[in-house]
Structures are given as C-alpha cells and as structure tokens.
Amino acid sequence: MDVNKSLVRRSITIWLILGIVLIYFQVIIGGITRLTGSGLSITKWEIVIGTLPPLSNDAWNEVFDLYKETPQYQKINEGMTMSSFKFIYFWEYLHRLWARSMGFVFIVPFLVFWKKGWLSKVMMRKLLVVFFMAGLVGLFGWIMVASGLIERPWVNAYKLAIHLSLALVVLGYLLWVFLQYRYPREDIEARLPGLKYFLVAMGIQIFLGGIMSGAKASLVYPEWPDYGGSWLPAVLLERGVWNVDNFVNYDSSPFLAGLIQICHRSLAYILIISGIYILIKHKRLITSDRLWFIPGMLVTMLITQAVLGILVLYGSKSTVPVFLGIAHQVVAIAILLCTIIIYYFSDRSGRKVTASI
Template structure:
C-alpha cells in the first residue's frame, strides 16, 4: 500500500533524504569504531553532558583512568598512552555525536512539520516508527558496550549483531518511507515476481551474518581465498561433536563458531552474486524507468561487494584492513538499500 495523495513539499523530501544519508553515516561510523577498537573507550553514556569531550589535560587523564579499569585496557591496550587513548576516544565520541546530531536534525524538523500540518497521518506513523527503532538501536548499542566492560575485552558478538540489525531495520523503515513519498511509477511487470523479494530476504540474512562476522572477528581466522586455510570446509566443522550451542557461545576460545560464521557468510555471498546476475538478465527487458536503473546498480554493487570481501580477507594482517573493511560494509549496505528501492518500485501507483 502506497502513501496517500498528500502532496509533500520539496523541503520534506530533501529532509527525508538527508535523514537516510545520516543513518547510513551512523552505521559506517559504527564500523570504523569497531575496526579501530574504539567502542569501549568511553565507559559512560551521558546523554547531555556527554556532548562535551574532555577539554584539558586533567579531564583527559580522568577519562583515561576510567578506561584503564576496563578489560580491554588490561588485556589488550595496557601499553596505551593518553595520546593513544585520544585516538580511539575520538572515533567513539564522533560515533555518539553523530547519533545525537541525527536526533537533532531529524526530530526538531519533524515536530515543526507536524505543528505546521505539513505531514499527513500516514507519514507521521512511518516516521514515528523510524524514531522508535532508532531509540531501540541506541539502547541496544549501550547494552552492547556494557558487555565489553566486564571480563571480555571486546563487546559480545551477539549483542553487537542485535545492535547492527536494529540499525538495518531503521534504514529499511526509512527507505520504505522515502519510497512511499516519492511514489514510484508503475512497471509493465508481474508485481509478485518472487526473485526480488527472495534476494532482499537473503540479503537481510547476510547482514545478520555480517554482524556476527564483525563481532566474532571471524575474518581473522581464515585470511585466505578461495579456500579457508587450505580447506574448502574447515575440518572443525566436519566433526559432529563440535556442533553445540556451547561452542557457538564460546566463540573467542574455540574455532568452531568463527569457522561456521565465515563459511556461511562466504556461501551466502556466492548465492547472492548468482541470484543477482540471474535477476538482472531475467528482468532487464521487462522493467522501465527508475526500476531499470535500480536493477543495473544491483548488479554493479553485488560484484563490487564480492571483490571487496575477497580483498578484505586477503589483506588481513592480524587485523581487518580499515579502508577495505569499511568499504565492504558500505557497499553491502548500499546494495541492500538498492534492492529495497528496486522492490518498492515495482508496486502499482494508486495515486
């Protein structure tokens, strides 16, 4: 069902696009924060006072002393100086500041537009959903951070994945809102074609495994391609005794979970690549307008994503390469958004 015939202003349309761009930026900043090991540098979540970073040497030492109490400092970064700490603090601070800015840029205009009656009830409902999901994402983020402040020097992989999935759901809701506002035109195609929905579903599943890959640092264990340390299927996965929930939980002390997650992530990537190529050739002569553009972009993005994934694995040198890792995450997110826009562009325009 598409939005009503309510005419949205150019300002509102542009505001929605800016909101989507900022949401994508927030996810990418989260990726940078994770890859630089910065996520646990700020040990408190102060919604108001946390906007102001340390401003002098005494405040920096105070923040550093709090960080010294974390497992990450004791087990990994015990040689850190204040200067080293400032680097990781910057990324986590920027990550939190961005979400605060997003709330400011998104929430205040929303209230103004509602007050001026420039939004209909349909769009208000959609945007309230986006706001609620954003709050849930932020809450899951803090729960995730807390999981790394006790015992383990890293955040819990499953809590990180929940945080990431909530962020993806926020973006999904925003894409749906924008698609409804812009009212895509009708295509001469069976609107119930299952291939696009299938690719969207598998892509969402792949995003879940991407979160687990990141949380478990699974990419570090098998930095080879096309094999996995000389094996197509790691030997640890071929032993039935290893298939237990306990091994999935203890992913940082036993190899089973990282091997399973990385193998599944690779297989899903190959499947998505094949399905996207099939979808492109099946639909390219049947779609028109903006749908044709979304379709072409989907093929470009999936091929780029596979290449980036391979390069990221091959260039692992004790840690995930920052540029390749972030690029891999960004292109994957763009591919998912592109597929959503493609799917929504196939709906009949009832306006």
C-alpha cells in the same frame, strides 16, 4: 499543485533524504569505530553530559583512567599512550555525537511539520515507528558496549550484529517511507515477489557479516577459496564441537569462525547468482525510464562486494584492514538500499509505474 503544497512536498522530501544520508554515514562511522577498536573507549552512557568531549587535561586523565579499568585495556592495550587513547576516543565520541545530531535533525523538523499540519496521520504513524526503532538502536548500542566492559575485551559478536541489523532496518524503512511519500504506488501486487526473498537473504547476509566481524572470524581463516588448506573448515568435522558452549564462548574455539565464514561465503555466491538471474530474466525489471541502470548496478556491486570480501580475508593477518573492511560495509549498505529501490519500482507486467523519477 499550488505553491504551499509544493513547499510542503519539497520540505518533507529534503528532510527524509537528509535522514537517510545521516543514517548511512552513521553506520559507516560505526564501522570505523568497530574496526579501529574504539567502541569501548567511552565507558559511560551520558546522553546529555556526554555531548561535550573532555576539555582539560584533568578531564582527559579521568576518562582515560576509566578506560584503564576495562578488560580491553588490561588484556590488549596496556601501556597505551594518551595520544593513542584520544584517537580511539574520537571515533566513539563522533559515533555518539552523530547519533545525537540525528535526533535533533529528525525531531525538530518533525515537530515543526506536525505543528503546521503538514503530516498526514499515516505519515505520522510511520515516522513514530522510525523514532521508536532509532531509540531501540541507541539502547541496544549501549547494551552492546556494556558486553565488552565486563570480561571479554571486545563487544559481544551477536549483540554487534543485532545493533548493525537494527540500524539498517531503520535505514531501509526510512527509505521505504520516502519512496512511498515521493513516488506513491497503489499496485503493490504487481511487484516482483522474488525480490522480497532476495531482500531477506541480503538481511541475513548482513547479520552474518556482523557476527563475522564481531567474532573476528577473518583472522581465523584469512584465505580464499579454501579454509586453511581444506574446502571445508576442519573444525566443523570434529567430534563434540557442535555444542552451545562453542556458540557462546566463541573466543576459545575456531568453531564459530569456521561456521560463520562458510555460511557468509556460501550466501554471497547465492546472492551473486540470484542477482545475475534476476537481471537476465527481467531486463525491464524497473519500469521507471530513469532507473533502468539500477539492476545492472546491483549485479556490479554484488561482484565488487565479493571481491572486497576476498581482499579483506587476504589482508586479515593480524588485524582486519580498516579501509577494506569499511569499503566492504559501504557496498553492503548500498546493495541493500539498491535492492529496496528495485523492489519498490519493480513491476512483473512491465507497465510504467505511476511516478517516473
């Protein structure tokens, strides 16, 4: 490989890795924003003007007055001090500023690489998909925020789950694009098909986790392994609860909290058992010598994730514990990315993949 090709490959590789890292941290910042109740502190969507925070006392009073008009302030945070408001404003501002920064980091190098002719047509199409999906995440983020500015003092749980899921789809897809670029493989049929279903189950689990977080379901049943002294949420056995209204107006009934909890917990058990089975059944699942430890790490993270989930439940007495909640989310993302890597490098025949990391 000559110097120019080496430079191109290295530049694009670094750029893609940087994008993956930035999105990972953006999702984490979003989790902190959610758990600290900061997501509704900025009531306007100003793409350009909103880049700068309030720079004077008058400006701070103006944005605080706008927040005072929200249901969250009137129903939950009435009497909040300016100092407390600045705290929640910081996290929402950082979340939005990080998104703007990611746009800059993605678009500027993309234009440079395109101008230099470094990007193939196939890569261009893949990157345009990333840009489109990233824009969709941002748009749905505002739709989610708007859902908490009308009547409910929190954002809609379903819209939160969709926003989170879309962000992780972008992250996972960008990782896949990176792997295809850096370690190309032609033998797609050789990959272990069961991992595809495991990956889908992981996606469903994260979506359920988003609903659980948005509906604050851990506050309804803050115990484990039972549900308020029963092995099944008692509310699910009541007559007349299985109706559309309890899915839509979930704040007025513990029905959705019970349903989501039992689904989220049950799928977690299935994922752990499946992960252990995959590890035992396919000891040489990854055929890259330097990634031999990844399947074992996946099982370790699955167990760690379950323990963190239990700790979150026990800690959810009046509010969801921020540190444990964020740790739970961080590990969930790591499991998702780890599964994608395993699937990409897996080979049911045990052959060596073309590119060894």
